[in-house]
Amino acid sequence: MSTVNRQWLFRDFVEPDELPGPNNFEMVEGERPEITAGQILVRVILLGTSPAQRMYISAEREFHIVVEKGEVMQGRAIGEVIESQHADYEVGDVIQAGMSWQDYVVLSPDETDEHGKHVVEIEKFENPTRPLTTTLGLFGQLGCSAWVSMIEIAQVKAGDSVLISAAAGGVGSIACQLARVQGAKRVVGIAGGPDKTQWLLDKGLCDAAIDYKNENLAEAIPREFPDDIDVFLDNVGGETLDLALKHIAVGGRLAICGSISTEYQRPRPPGPTHYYNLIYRRARMEGFFVFDYLERWPEFIAQMQTWYQEGKLQLTDHVFDGLEHAPEALGSLFSGGNTGGCVIRVSPDPVSLPALD
Numbered sequence: 001m002s003t004v005n006r007q008w009l010f011r012d013f014v015e016p017d018e019l020p021g022p023n024n025f026e027m028v029e030g031e032r033p034e035i036t037a038g039q040i041l042v043r044v045i046l047l048g049t050s051p052a053q054r055m056y057i058s059a060e061r062e063f064h065i066v067v068e069k070g071e072v073m074q075g076r077a078i079g080e081v082i083e084s085q086h087a088d089y090e091v092g093d094v095i096q097a098g099m100s101w102q103d104y105v106v107l108s109p110d111e112t113d114e115h116g117k118h119v120v121e122i123e124k125f126e127n128p129t130r131p132l133t134t135t136l137g138l139f140g141q142l143g144c145s146a147w148v149s150m151i152e153i154a155q156v157k158a159g160d161s162v163l164i165s166a167a168a169g170g171v172g173s174i175a176c177q178l179a180r181v182q183g184a185k186r187v188v189g190i191a192g193g194p195d196k197t198q199w200l201l202d203k204g205l206c207d208a209a210i211d212y213k214n215e216n217l218a219e220a221i222p223r224e225f226p227d228d229i230d231v232f233l234d235n236v237g238g239e240t241l242d243l244a245l246k247h248i249a250v251g252g253r254l255a256i257c258g259s260i261s262t263e264y265q266r267p268r269p270p271g272p273t274h275y276y277n278l279i280y281r282r283a284r285m286e287g288f289f290v291f292d293y294l295e296r297w298p299e300f301i302a303q304m305q306t307w308y309q310e311g312k313l314q315l316t317d318h319v320f321d322g323l324e325h326a327p328e329a330l331g332s333l334f335s336g337g338n339t340g341g342c343v344i345r346v347s348p349d350p351v352s353l354p355a356l357d
């Protein structure tokens with residue numbers, strides 16, 4: 001195992017009008033860190049990505065997580081304990097926690113802040129399986145966001161017509177499948193470019209797909225939904241949300257997961273003009289934050305694993321291979337460079353893990 005520890009340090013703020021990427025970071029190399037009593041040393045295996053990480057490195061400093069210049073970029077990660085001086089952790093344990101963009105991370109599981117709250121919340125997997133990408137995708141934060149959207153918020157039911165934006169992304173590609181599991185009559189995905197719409201159709205994730213970069217959404221949405229939309233899952237906001245509101249059915253549900261097209265714009269753009277359809281169509285629009293559903297995690301995992309074993313769900317991960325590609329992977333969320341859930345492989349899964357059935 002290498003004794004070199006590569007780290008991506010945050011260097012320059014990302015401006016509202018630019019994509020996050022290599023220009024915001026610098027890679028440095030140092031020695032693998034050592035641990036002391038009460039600590040564990042973790043080999044980082046996978047890094048998750050989220051558009052929200054953009055706010056860690058924006059000049060606004062408003063988000064609940066911010067990374068200071070010169071610090072290692074933060075991110076959710078999966079890793080293997082390779083040294084332990086803590087009674088609750090053994091070498092070989094596979095864990096998930098908020099970590100950082102580097103090869104090796106030292107964690108202090110008992111460390112608390114001034115309010116007595118743990119500085120790092122660590123999830124130890126009881127029966128991890130290969131590929132570990134599932135712990136970030138289908139059975140992780142992306143899958144849970146899709147599950148909350150489709151099952152809790154939108155309550156998709158048999159016969160519904162469902163529209164999903166950023167359908168070829170992490171949350172979207174899983175949400176398409178969950179809509180089907182719930183008995184949706186028709187699932188239509190919106191994605192950027194012909195390769196992505198074709199991917200949605202080839203993988204059987206959608207009945208139809210709209211390429212918003214080459215089609216007029218104002219024409220395509222009513223074409224695909226002559227009887228209006230029962231459920232809309234929004235990952236992008238802006239014009240897409242406004243048009244979904246325009247064509248929402250009576251009793252329709254709009255689950256608001258994200259607003260990547262407008263959320264990071266400054267000044268903030270005006271809101272949707274067709275919101276009054278919430279009144280006329282007796283529709284409901286509701287947002288959520290996936291981390292509010294941590295108590296429901298066992299229920300989510302159990303349902304998703306059952307559906308996976310029944311062949312109703314498939315993996316849709318887009319793996320960027322190598323820590324060196326971490327800034328590019330983050331940027332891909334904004335340029336549309338990912339197809340499926342975007343994860344960064346830093347090192348291999350432990351060979352001892354059994355394969356997912």
Ligand SMILES: NC(=O)c1ccc[n+]([C@@H]2O[C@H](COP(=O)([O-])OP(=O)(O)OC[C@H]3O[C@@H](n4cnc5c(N)ncnc54)[C@H](OP(=O)(O)O)[C@@H]3O)[C@@H](O)[C@H]2O)c1
Binds near residue numbers: 052262288290
């Ligand atoms: N509420 C929560 O708790 C929660 C949890 C997780 C994620 N989220 C949100 O859910 C959304 C999806 O997250 P994810 O991690 O699965 O990302 P993702 O969908 O895999 O990646 C983002 C996608 O958004 C599309 N996009 C980027 N800029 C766009 C623009 N200006 N207009 C339209 N589409 C644009 C791109 O797809 P195209 O190539 O198709 O344009 C890109 O691939 C994000 O908004 C994220 O912030 C919310």
